[in-house]
């Protein structure tokens with residue numbers, strides 16, 4: 001099946017957390033792809049994404065160029081076309097454990113895309129970058145972010161308690177790495193790169209299981225390969241839209 005599908009392109013930037021999620025899956029599965037550099041709301045991004053976001057996933061099939069948007073949909077498509085090196089149990093499995101694990105993965109993908117992303121990126125990461133760009137003093141930034149950090153802490157505590165980490169599993173949905181890890185990791189990697197990420201960083205981390213999972217994630221090749229030009233790597237966006 002995969003032989004019929006050619007010229008795979010991912011439209012986005014390494015800094016984008018949803019773009020990184022898809023890249024993590026493509027790297028993990030060793031699927032060749034070209035990254036088309038595009039910031040959201042630009043002509044290149046908008047050419048493929050009617051809602052002006054990134055990422056978009058392009059490929060050629062049967063002589064026609066096709067585009068898919070929405071990261072969860074893209075991951076389901078990738079799994080269907082390239083089932084080797086699975087990042088979730090097969091969707092057609094009738095084993096109850098597989099059905100249940102898939103449901104947990106879907107929950108965690110939704111939790112990552114909504115509660116985690118929305119509490120990490122706009123109110124904390126992007127807000128800090130904007131304050132830094134505006135050359136605010138560090139103590140003022142810390143003060144301005146206090147409420148958002150408190151809310152974020154509650155979300156991350158719930159994530160830790162809801163995930164399989166609470167049962168001392170290695171990854172968020174159990175002992176295997178899955179798309180759940182690849183959706184949750186990128187925003188938390190951004191958080192770890194700034195002051196407000198202390199709760200999941202280092203020896204004094206309060207969320208110890210989440211911090212240990214992050215450490216485990218950072219030993220994985222696909223995670224290392226997709227780190228360049230992210231916040232962790234010191235990259236900063238040329239403009240911010242909050």
Ligand SMILES: N[C@@H](CCC(=O)N[C@@H](CS)C(=O)NCC(=O)O)C(=O)O
Pocket residue numbers: 016017018019040052053054055069070071072113241
């Ligand atoms: N629901 C979309 C979300 C994509 C998304 O929000 N991407 C961010 C970059 S990580 C973006 O384009 N942000 C621009 C904006 O919010 O204006 C998905 O699952 O792919």
